[in-house]
Amino acid sequence: MEVSSCIVALSQLLLRLCCDMTEERGLLESSIALFFTQLYIGNHRDISLPFYGCDHPMSRLMVRILKNPEYPWKVKELAQEHHMSVNGFINEFRKFSGLTPLGFVQQTRLNKGKLKLENSNMPVALIAKECGYNSHASFTFYIRKVFGKPPLRIREDARKNICD
Incomplete structure (x- = not known):
């Protein structure tokens, strides 16, 4: 199996685990998944990762940010896109990723x-x-x-x- 295939497979597995996780266990797993996803997407911007049932809106947003970090992301716009208040959106994103949206972008x-x-x-x-x-x-x-x-x-x- 080629290295990039291993990275994608590991990322998919870890993202799938994030969907079934407890909050404490998930922070480490999502950090590892995002690390490998960033490594891969850094060289393959046209990638589309299947989530095997992990269709959480925050995971899709995180992949969008990973693919386009240079985009001028605005928390207010993201909150509206997800039909949430700004504070609710920030809290939901933090629960899922361990970081605020702007912290994740940075x-x-x-x-x-x-x-x-x-x-x-x-x-x-x-x-x-x-x-x-x-x-x-x-x-x-x-x-x-x-x-x-x-x-x-x-x-x-x-x-x-x-x-x-």
């Missing part, structure tokens, strides 16, 4: 940015724009805050690890 954008830094020679400003950030400075600030290193250090460290 983490997805930063993970995409980190992967691009590690695997490309694209200028940081262009990566920031592709990840949905309006400015190089804001992208740099959040990358450093979350990963503990500025963007160019992340790129340098990735290259050192390849050579080692």
